[in-house]
Amino acid sequence: MEREARFEAIACADPERLVVIADEVLETLDVEVTRGPTVGLLMVRVEEPLERLPFNFAEVTVSEAEVAVGAHRGYAMVMGKSLERALAGAVVDAAIEAGHPMSPRIEAFLAEAQVAADQAWADRWSVIAPTRVRFEDVT
Amino acid sequence: MEREARFEAIACADPERLVVIADEVLETLDVEVTRGPTVGLLMVRVEEPLERLPFNFAEVTVSEAEVAVGAHRGYAMVMGKSLERALAGAVVDAAIEAGHPMSPRIEAFLAEAQVAADQAWADRWSVIAPTRVRFEDVT
Amino acid sequence: MGYSSVRGGLDAIEHAERLIHNQVTDGGDILEVSQVADHLQLITDQVMGEGGVYDVELGALAVKQAEGDPIEAAFLLRAYRTTLPRVGYSLASSGRELRITRRISSAFRDIPGGQVLGRTRDYTQRLMDFSLLDGGEPMPLGLIAQADAPDDDEFPLVIDVLRAQELMPAAPDRPADIEPFDVTREPLRFPATRSARLQGLARAETGALLSLAYAGMRGYGGDHGYIAELRQGDLPVKISHPVTGRAVNIGWVSVTECYQIVGGQASKAKDRPDYTMGYGMVIGRNERKAISMSIIDASLKKEVKSGNVIEDEEYVLYHCDAIESMGFVEHLKLPHYVDFQASLVRTSKVRELVKAARTNA
């Protein structure tokens, strides 16, 4: 799992399970919190499609944290107001970077989280799909 | 109790008790329904205070019924959508007009309903009263 | 076009409708209409006002059905009212008859009867109350003494103070003998009568009115002065009893009322009271709309116009009704394939002509 995929899996993982796994990591890993955890606002930019002009659309609440394990950095940003989620995300990110023995378990958890998120979207789409009308199929 | 006071007491009486008492009246009184019962809209007019100019402010839903007991008419109009309330009101109104033996009980019920409605308003005001500020009391 | 495709379209439409319905009725913890009526009073009031129908249960039902979209909910009320017969017109009630639950003056400090703050957020900071995430606890009100309901004359109109000082015209002895225009029965015509304007503004959409009033205050032709009095309370609904012919009260409607005094520029030309008034009355607790209405009413009454939209009754009355606006703007969503195709063909033909002309040039 590449680092970007890991980041995205952390961002969509079940918060409670994420915190449980981070707590377990912290029993055997020395972590220094180097940024946050903070709740703040991220200004979301959107590109207007005709001129491809970026503009500031609206803010979202986000929670962010960065930790260090020796020379390794762990980072997470998640949507919403949850310091625990952000910090837990940064911890598991750092654990994998530092080659912590729990890494395979963490990666399996994150892979599963991503699959669940994709499935949730497919489920939503399944309910919408019957409202699709393809006029071009008409003869 | 004058007829107008009776009308107003019917309009604010507890709907369930009103229907119970009307049902009892109907066991011993022959009533012909001459109008409605209907749910409809009454346009509420308001007088603008500077020119004393009436204008059509907004509609309220009302329920209305009229009944006859021989030569006596019974009438009720109540706010909201309730054919039962309107008809029951018209029935008790007619019963009193016709001198039905239950009249004293009906009048007692209506007098009580008016007292309860006045008390409800006094109770509401009691909660508001502490926000009254009389600057003219300041010295 | 084959039958099967039409059936396909209908299926899709029916499915879309079921999805909307289930958004309201599916999932845990369904919202009760009584919860809306009790705890979301302000949107319920706004919807009743813009729908033009006072019925708290209907208003709350419309809010629930529309998923809280205020304009859609008002539209539902407007549609519903067309299914009911008109029973008649009430006798005219006056703001003087309000059972007061709030009453302030920002022009006068010492008003007869005093200021009644009532339920208001005006003096509180707008901080998020996170305790409400867990339901929230009611605040103890302390010992509430049982108070007698105020007398009928306990809160006289503040404008009467101005009248007593001859700064404002005296009240006419009797109501104006003019049959009010009814916008629910006849289409608006311009120039509109003042009664049509007051009715139109009372039914108007809060956000649109606020925007117009603000533009007026910022110099786009509006007129504002001071709030002589802002009142909230219950207005009696009266009819003439069909048997006795005397006035009787059938119940009460919650309203907000605003008296905006404007003018006050005396001149040598007129030796008469020169304050005048803009009036606002709206359904429910909606001070923003009542104040905006009073500003706009004052602007529309101005005799000398500046040419700005806020003084233009046609501009104001046509564009402050959200049900009208929504119908026109959202109809753009419906298929315009043929229209657009025509525009496209015209464009392409013109362009071919242009190309041909250039080639030949």
Next chain:
Amino acid sequence: MGYSSVRGGLDAIEHAERLIHNQVTDGGDILEVSQVADHLQLITDQVMGEGGVYDVELGALAVKQAEGDPIEAAFLLRAYRTTLPRVGYSLASSGRELRITRRISSAFRDIPGGQVLGRTRDYTQRLMDFSLLDGGEPMPLGLIAQADAPDDDEFPLVIDVLRAQELMPAAPDRPADIEPFDVTREPLRFPATRSARLQGLARAETGALLSLAYAGMRGYGGDHGYIAELRQGDLPVKISHPVTGRAVNIGWVSVTECYQIVGGQASKAKDRPDYTMGYGMVIGRNERKAISMSIIDASLKKEVKSGNVIEDEEYVLYHCDAIESMGFVEHLKLPHYVDFQASLVRTSKVRELVKAARTNA
């Protein structure tokens, strides 16, 4: 002024505040924030959009706290956002990246990917559903086949069809290299940049925008054409990963997007694609606002102005933000005793002078 009177005033204010709080928290069947978020999505979306902050829990909390008053709720969000630090700016997302839950075109019937009606009331009659008084029953959806999520390129933009036909300018190769204006950081100045306009409109109040768009369509300087495409869905929020520098997705924001094509009047003067576009993107399910925004964006882009307010960016941008408007209009409620007293004294003095002049004449 005596101490006791000041204390009296404070007591009254505190009592008023408790009454408001208890309106929300007292009585049976307290409204849960989750009920608002789940079943009153449309007002929650509107409030988040006008507050300018996407956070469903906060939006629903604001709705509850404000008793459903949409403008007051948006005000609460605006006030809350000032208490949070700004973490930074996201990478720019494009409507192309939407996870589509609804997508229609009213200009073209046959669009690649087909029309997706989604959740919509557009084709249903607006009848009150009295079954909702008893909670209401979900409608059976029939057998829902598990569908694969659509491919990324399954719903290409309809404007690309126009581009392919050279009726519209081709897309620039890369995004415009212009730092967007941020109205949350700097006060608006005029002429405003287009990025400032788009941000201002995205935060605008729905009712005010609708009124302006409708006025535009009715001939007050607006420009509207056809809805090339109206899209709803989830927009990815992306940042640059601080360690790797590559784009990563932190989550999704529910939005509605409208592509309004206008123009199409070819002329001999220009041999180039002459359709242009008004754009709207707003938070949540709010088609009324997205369509209105696209109409107003198109009007503000017009090079030849008619002098009407809808084409005047200063008029539009100053008066479409309800938080600004509400602050200015509702400040009239606060005591203006001194101001009005001054006006009164001036008036009376002038009138005495007038009387004196008449007497002497």
